[in-house]
Amino acid sequence: MGVGHAGTPIVGELRVTAGPAAGTSVPLETGLFVGRVASGAGRLGDEPALSPRHARVVPHGGSILVVDLGSKEGTWVNGERVTTRELAVGDALRFGGTTLKLVAGPARANAGPGRDSEAKARALRSEFPIFERVLYMNAGMEGPVPARAIAAIEGQLELELVRGRSGGEHWGNLEVLCSRLREGYAGVLGCGADEVALTRATTDGVNVVLGGLRFAPGDEILTTDEEHHGVYAPLAALRERHGCRIRVAPFAELASAVTRDTRLIACSHVSWLTGRVIDAEALKQTGVPFLLDGAQALGAIPFDVRELGCDFYAASGQKWLCGPDRSGCLYVRADRVADLSPPTTANYFALADKQRPLDLVLAPGARRFDPGNLPGPTALWALAALDVIEEAGLGWVRDRGPLLAGRLAQRLGDAGLEVEPRGPSTMLSLRVANPARVAEELEAEGIIVRDVNGRVRISVGAWCLEEDLERIVEAGRRIARGANRRPPPSSATSPSD
DSSP: OOBOGGGOBOOEEEEEEESTTTTOEEEESSOEEESTTOOGGGGTTTOTTOOSSOEEEEEETTEEEEEEOSOSSOEEETTEEESEEEEOTTOEEEETTEEEEEEESOOOOOOSTTSOHHHHHHHHHTTOGGGGTOEEOOTTTSOOOOHHHHHHHHHHHHHHHHHOSOHHHHHHHHHHHHHHHHHHHHHHHTSOGGGEEEESSHHHHHHHHHHHSOOOTTOEEEEETTOOHHHHHHHHHHHHHHOOEEEEEOGGGTGGGOOTTEEEEEEESBOTTTOOBOOHHHHHHHTOOEEEEOTTTTTTSOOOHHHHTOSEEEEESSSTTOOOSSOEEEEEOGGGGGGSOOOTTOOGGGBSOTTOGGGOOBOSGGGGGOOSOOOHHHHHHHHHHHHHHHHHOHHHHHHHHHHHHHHHHHHHHHTTOEEOOOOSSSEEEEEOSOHHHHHHHHHHTTEEOEEETTEEEEEOOTTOOHHHHHHHHHHHHHHHTTOOOSOOOOOOOOTTO
16 A cells, blocks of 8 residues: 555545545555644644544554544534444545545445344454454443454543643543443443433442432341342442341242342342342332343343333443443443442542532432542443444344354253253253363353353353354263263352353
8 A cells, every 4th residue: 555654654545525624645554643733634723613632543463444533523423423433435524524535545334234244243253352352241330342442542642641641622622531431331231311320330220219319227128039240239238228128039039039138139130140130120010119230131132121111220431331440330220229228339530529528419310329520541441342242233233142042042951951941041051060160161161151150151242152052052961971071160250240
């Protein structure tokens, strides 16, 4: 394609088709920083609508990405506002009144609706470099990392390194990024952005709800026998603080265990142990408020949080949404926001009137429950990962994962493995004599699963291929033929779940 100054390869070319710099071309070498404080071509002929730090266009992993840096007017690709987007030749970029067209560069694979599901899966899979090395089947613990997320945070860190982390511009950009992320989570949940708090983990959301509701000694909270420590520990702490009674019921019998004393139901939407899905309709019919732990559901299975009928929904960003650690969200139904006491994590960002902090005028909606500001790199990674999923098609992603997991469970059962009862989720668990050894042997073969509580847990995402299922089934046949018969070791658990 050519070389730039000092022999640097030119990996693409943008042509300005509208705006103050119309008619000029911008060769892409190491990337382009766009903004009022940029120098040279990045000022786009002094485009008046640019934010000081507007966006970056960067070559990355054989593609070209555009990354919005929290700009006020937004970054637009083919008429759609984006946070990150992989560009194809012919795509039109717009910053304010300036439009640029990518006229040369790597062609992006078309993974649109017209492609069959397996081809779409290959295109999605190509976003995650880990699959070039291993078959990663552990998104139930931590999702695979999309390459474009790294490109996004590298640009943000470079800006913070050179220009600092202070001033109205910096904080204004972070506010825009967090607003975009709030909207992104709301889109996956199926609710309004004002009903979403940005948290650092599922357990953050659980603690906000349990700490915000008012309980009296003897009040009963009902949960299941398949909860993660991120639910059990906050419940135990609540019992110690207020003398509440915590009652545990079988996962499949939760709704029928409700009594007149039950004040709240707190349980998983999808069990982290077995992949079973809670009967939310039955819970709704009880009339008792309920909080769902959505760590293994958000981004994994199709649902609309309003149709579920729950009052509260806490979820992680680092699992099926492939975001960074310390990311997540909490849904608080609009009519329940005022029912929660001011959070013990109340902070500068939770205030509507920052000039009178002792008056505790809280921000409207669920954002008052944010535990603090998100760093720019964290927000950009989370947004980039959401973009990857949305470009593949959220509906397709949430349909394909459970479909493949169901097929795999059937085939493993046919191969002689004991598959635990499960639901239409992305996870399945195998009962084997020595789960730790099985997990180690699979890892040695390049298949990453997890042993947890006496099980081998397999997480199946939309990025998986039919050939992946066959590879796991063949490994399952070897297990069924008599391997791994030593007594199981004591199981360990991970805070990530």
